[in-house]
Structures are given as structure tokens and as C-alpha cells.
Amino acid sequence: MTTLTNSCYLGFDFSTQQLKVVAIDGNLQVIHQNNVQFDSDLPAFRTQGGVHVHGDGLTVTSPVHMWVKALDLILEKMKNAGFDFSCVKAISGSGQQHGSVYWKNGTRTSLQLLDPDRDLHSLLQVFFAVLDSPVWMDSSTVKQCQYLESAVGGAQQLADITGSRAYERFTSSQIAKIHQLQPNKYNETERISLVSSFAASLFLGDYAAIDYSDGSGMNLMDIFTKQWSLPCLKATAPMLAAKLCDPTPSTALLGSISSYFVKRFGFPEHCKVVAFTGDNPGSLAGMRLQEGDIAVSLGTSDTVFLWITEPRPAVEGHIFCNPVDCSSYMALICYKNGSLTRERIRNECSGGSWESFSSALWSTPMGNNGSIGIYFDVVEIIPPAIGIYRFDQHDKRVDAFTREVEIRALVEGQFLAKRVHAQKLGYRIIPGTKVLATGGASSNKAILQVLSDVFNAPVYTIDVANSACLGSAFRAMHDGILLLGKCHAISEEAADAYVLLTPTPFI
Numbered sequence: 272m273t274t275l276t277n278s279c280y281l282g283f284d285f286s287t288q289q290l291k292v293v294a295i296d297g298n299l300q301v302i303h304q305n306n307v308q309f310d311s312d313l314p315a316f317r318t319q320g321g322v323h324v325h326g327d328g329l330t331v332t333s334p335v336h337m338w339v340k341a342l343d344l345i346l347e348k349m350k351n352a353g354f355d356f357s358c359v360k361a362i363s364g365s366g367q368q369h370g371s372v373y374w375k376n377g378t379r380t381s382l383q384l385l386d387p388d389r390d391l392h393s394l395l396q397v398f399f400a401v402l403d404s405p406v407w408m409d410s411s412t413v414k415q416c417q418y419l420e421s422a423v424g425g426a427q428q429l430a431d432i433t434g435s436r437a438y439e440r441f442t443s444s445q446i447a448k449i450h451q452l453q454p455n456k457y458n459e460t461e462r463i464s465l466v467s468s469f470a471a472s473l474f475l476g477d478y479a480a481i482d483y484s485d486g487s488g489m490n491l492m493d494i495f496t497k498q499w500s501l502p503c504l505k506a507t508a509p510m511l512a513a514k515l516c517d518p519t520p521s522t523a524l525l526g527s528i529s530s531y532f533v534k535r536f537g538f539p540e541h542c543k544v545v546a547f548t549g550d551n552p553g554s555l556a557g558m559r560l561q562e563g564d565i566a567v568s569l570g571t572s573d574t575v576f577l578w579i580t581e582p583r584p585a586v587e588g589h590i591f592c593n594p595v596d597c598s599s600y601m602a603l604i605c606y607k608n609g610s611l612t613r614e615r616i617r618n619e620c621s622g623g624s625w626e627s628f629s630s631a632l633w634s635t636p637m638g639n640n641g642s643i644g645i646y647f648d649v650v651e652i653i654p655p656a657i658g659i660y661r662f663d664q665h666d667k668r669v670d671a672f673t674r675e676v677e678i679r680a681l682v683e684g685q686f687l688a689k690r691v692h693a694q695k696l697g698y699r700i701i702p703g704t705k706v707l708a709t710g711g712a713s714s715n716k717a718i719l720q721v722l723s724d725v726f727n728a729p730v731y732t733i734d735v736a737n738s739a740c741l742g743s744a745f746r747a748m749h750d751g752i753l754l755l756g757k758c759h760a761i762s763e764e765a766a767d768a769y770v771l772l773t774p775t776p777f778i
């Protein structure tokens with residue numbers, strides 16, 4: 272293969288707890304990785320896990336200025352590490368899904384004329400009508416969801432149009448809530464972006480369109496016509512179509528990078544910006560998912576997703592447009608009680624150490640001698656329930672387990688739920704099934720071993736835990752026009768690039 276030494280491609284991921292970046296060269300080799308942790312690198316914003324949980328325990332937001340400052344910081348970190356921006360041919364990126372950003376009237380022109388001598392954080396101080404952006408962890412919009420479903424004829428009807436019944440975290444109900452509770456701020460807004468298209472707008476120096484795949488997580492887009500659905504727009508807020516503008520294919524080339532980045536960091540003038548998408552769609556590209564594979568992302572949220580060609584929207588789970596193949600779709604299930612719940616149990620049962628947490632998993636038998644638990648610290652998405660439930664080998668509810676049993680009960684319970692829900696969506700585990708794992712917790716082999724045992728299938732994970740960033744860099748390289756699922760599929764021969772765990776044999 273030819274080595275294209277002077278070209279590189281950047282993929283950013285604006286996720287819940289951090290901003291990450293991966294640079295790849297023309298041979299798809301990772302040449303640079305960097306990140307900014309919101310809580311520790313930007314303590315002035317006082318977030319916990321990248322968010323603010325409000326007094327009602329249901330409203331969850333992130334400061335939009337924190338994301339802007341994080342971009343300033345990550346680019347400075349890259350510069351200080353000697354990264355050569357003049358080699359960047361194209362960039363793309365992803366963002367936590369469903370979250371929304373509200374640009375104030377008149378900011379578009381200012382975005383096009385940013386002074387390269389100043390950082391973005393100081394330049395964008397007055398750009399946003401809403402300073403606390405609602406994010407995917409929010410569950411304060413039950414009323415708005417009920418209204419939306421009844422306006423279009425019910426939950427299944429809404430799913431038939433948008434791929435999902437109404438979910439509290441989805442953008443329609445979040446926009447409706449802002450319009451109802453803060454009408455002035457809604458009226459002051461000229462453009463609403465998702466986190467992904469907001470980030471793309473910063474690089475483009477202009478408002479970037481929402482892509483089809485991330486746009487599918489709004490309860491606003493018809494996933495078959497790929498246009499905003501008029502009944503959904505009408506049931507959400509007035510004048511909404513004008514504030515969203517038309518959605519665009521996830522593979523779209525949006526334009527060249529803004530002159531701000533050319534002058535301030537030395538990006539080439541012709542560096543391209545490819546549409547940004549959601550972090551889960553970005554991961555689908557980065558993991559080179561093929562039809563038949565199942566992906567499990569263990570980031571802040573846990574998600575399970577599949578590449579599908581025959582979408583059948585249901586009242587459980589979501590169907591999104593596929594980010595790499597416009598004629599396909601992806602099915603996704605999301606869990607709120609993911610890494611943060613594992614962290615809580617780690618703190619309580621293994622002194623805050625992942626090593627001890629892993630040792631507990633290695634030292635307890637598959638199946639946990641019949642002990643099982645359900646751990647919903649916050650209201651779960653599927654099922655919408657809260658509370659801690661433990662059952663012993665006689666199916667008797669108990670109040671406590673030993674520490675080791677608790678750790679295994681948590682992890683086995685989390686993965687059993689994923690398997691059951693994936694099967695309810697129609698997924699079949701057959702010989703040849705591969706489970707592809709990504710996200711922060713995919714670096715933990717003991718957790719992956721449980722995943723392999725529960726799914727009774729081999730688990731693969733790539734050495735770049737952030738597949739959303741990697742996927743974005745791939746998408747940037749191919750101008751978004753790629754069929755990675757087909758041409759870079761994981762094969763047994765390519766297994767050296769992956770960590771592979773196989774189910775524990777029954778003795």
C-alpha cells in the first residue's frame with residue numbers, strides 16, 4: 272500500500288465526559304490521539320461526569336461554553352505536542368446524541384468573521400440563547416413526549432415515522448420544553464443544532480446541517496423520506512423548520528474549514544469538513560460493523576447497535592438512518608445505567624480500583640451460582656424503571672450480596688438485559704456472530720469476558736477505544752463516501768489488530 276505521509280485526517284468526538292480527537296494518516300494508521308476531560312481539565316464549569324444534574328433530579332444539561340472551551344484547549348494541546356495542522360486534508364466528528372444548542376439571532380454572520388488572534392471561548396461569549404444545553408441524560412420531558420405521541424396518533428405511529436416512540440432525551444421534547452418554559456430564549460434562537468452539527472459549525476464558520484443519522488435521534492425526522500416530518504414539527508414548536516434547516520446526508524461534504532483555523536492553527540485553506548454525526552453512528556463507522564455483527568458501546572451510556580437493511584420501528588429501541596450507507600439503517604438500544612453505575616459499585620465494593628473490580632470478576636464463576644441483580648441508579652430507558660433488585664439462587668429477593676457476587680451480578684445483569692433486548696429487536700445469535708466492543712470500559716478484559724460469556728460469542732475490541740473518533744477520521748478520509756462495513760470488515764486474518772475474547776468453556 273502507498274504511504275501518504277503528508278496527509279492526515281482528524282476525527283473529533285464531543286461525548287458526555289470529554290472531547291477526544293484521533294488523527295490518522297493515509298494508511299489508516301493512528302498518528303495522534305488527545306483528549307480534554309470536562310470535569311478535571313475545565314473545573315471552572317463545575318460539571319460531574321460532564322453534566323449538571325438539576326435540583327429536580329430529572330433535568331440534565333451541559334454548559335455550551337464548556338464545549339467551546341474544550342475545543343480551544345484540545346487544539347492548543349495538539350499544537351504543544353507538535354502536531355502539524357498543515358497536513359490535515361479533512362476533518363469530521365461526532366457528538367453525544369440528542370443534545371441541542373441554541374444559536375442567538377444574528378450570530379451566523381459573526382461566526383463567519385472570527386478574529387484569529389482570540390480564542391473561541393472569548394469570541395463566542397454572546398452567541399447562544401440557551402447557555403445550558405439539554406443532553407441525553409435528561410428525563411424531564413414526560414409531558415412533552417405524551418403530547419407528541421398523541422398529536423401523531425400514538426407511540427407506534429410516531430415510531431413508524433421517526434424510528435422511535437417519544438423519548439424524554441430526544442430533541443423534539445427538549446425543544447418543546449424550551450419553547451414552553453423559556454419562550455423568549457426560543458424566540459431569540461435563529462438556529463438549533465445537535466451537539467454534532469454545533470461542533471461542525473465551529474469548524475465550518477457557518478451553520479452546519481444536521482445529518483440524517485444523528486437527525487434520526489430527534490423524533491422530528493421521517494427516517495424514510497429523510498425530511499422533517501410536518502406533524503412532528505407542528506407538535507413541537509412554531510417556526511421550527513426555519514430554525515433547523517434541511518437535514519443532509521451523513522456523507523455530505525459541508526465545505527472548507529473556516530479561515531479562523533487556517534490563520535490561528537495553520538490548517539490548509541482547502542481542508543474539508545465532512546458532516547459530523549452522532550457518537551453511536553460514528554462508532555458504527557469506526558468499528559467497521561458488518562451486517563450480522565452486534566456492537567456494544569460501553570461509554571458513559573451503554574448502547575447496543577446493529578447494521579440493518581429492513582427497518583421495523585417498534586415501541587422499544589430506536590431505528591436511525593445508517594451513517595455510511597444511505598440505503599441502510601442502524602438499530603440501537605441505549606441504557607443510562609452503564610459506566611456510572613459500574614463506577615458506583617467499583618467504589619463501594621472494590622475501593623475505587625478497576626483492578627480489584629476485575630479480580631472479583633475473574634474470581635467468581637460464570638452464572639454467579641445463580642445470584643443475579645438489576646441496578647438502576649437512575650430511571651432506565653428500557654425498561655423505564657428505577658431501583659436495585661437482587662435475587663439469590665432460589666429466586667428469592669435479598670438485600671445484599673458479598674462484594675464479589677455484587678460485582679458479577681451487576682455486570683452479568685447489564686449484559687443479560689442487552690442480549691434479551693437485542694433478541695427482542697430480532698437479532699439472532701448464530702455461529703459466526705461477532706460482538707464488537709468499544710467505549711471506555713472496553714479496555715477492561717474481565718468485563719469483556721463476561722460479555723462474551725453472556726452472548727456466547729467471541730468479543731472483539733479495537734485498540735483505539737474511541738471508535739467514534741476513529742470512525743469520524745475514516746469518514747473524513749473518504750469524504751464520508753465509504754462502505755467501511757463492507758471493505759474493512761473484521762476478519763479472522765485481521766484479528767491481530769483486535770483483542771479477542773471467546774466464551775469460557777463449560778466444564
Ligand SMILES: Nc1ncnc2c1ncn2[C@@H]1O[C@H](COP(=O)(O)OP(=O)(O)O)[C@@H](O)[C@H]1O
Pocket residue numbers: 286287288289569570571572610611613614625710711712713714715718
Ligand atoms: N478500566 C476500566 N474498566 C471499566 N470501566 C472503565 C475503565 N476505564 C474507563 N472506564 C469507564 O469508561 C467511562 C468513559 O468512557 P468513554 O467512552 O470515554 O465515555 P464518553 O465517550 O461517554 O465520554 C468512564 O465513565 C469509566 O467508568
Ligand SMILES: O=C(CO)[C@@H](O)[C@H](O)COP(=O)(O)O
Pocket residue numbers: 286287288366367368369407440488549550551570571572573574605
Ligand atoms: O443517548 C444516547 C444514544 O441514544 C447516548 O449513547 C449518547 O449518544 C451519549 O453517548 P456516550 O457519551 O455515552 O458515548
